[in-house]
Amino acid sequence: MVKYSSELKAEVVSEYLQGDISISLLSKKRNLPRIQVGRWIQNFRLSGADALKRRRVKRSFSVEFKVDVINYYQTHDETLAEVSAKFDVNSCQISLWRTAFNQYGIEALKPHPKGRKTKVKHNKKKLRKLVNKNEIDQLREELTKKNQELYDAKLENEILKKSMTLFGTPKDERKHK
Known part of the structure; x- marks a missing residue:
């Protein structure tokens, strides 16, 4: 797509408005597409x-603005x-908004993330799952973890007690008494 300078556009439009020259003759004279010259003239007359x-700056429009434009046009x-x-x-752009709105509804007018999805590590997936769960499920999960830890600690304590009874106290401890 060729981008024309604003000075060239202004010269072409002023030449058309000043003289008795048609759009097609002007486009041949300047070696420009006839449709493009017609658009410049129409845009100048309207705006x-x-x-x-x-x-020079990319603009972004809100969903409300897009809906307002579509409603106004219709x-x-x-x-x-x-x-x-x-x-x-x-x-x-208005035509694209209108088509998307008619096919998919207001969801199509909302901004969407651009680019490739990031690769998520295993730990981040677990964190996201925890965030997505409601509070009750999180508390239940914590309670089961704590119960498992308590059970493991009790088993370890029982094993130590039985080993003490089976093997007795070490000889070094008997001497200090």
């Missing part, structure tokens, strides 16, 4: 000189170009 300037008797000029959005 003024600001429509010819290039944006309820008013205006063309897509007029609505796009009024809301300062590309007409193709």
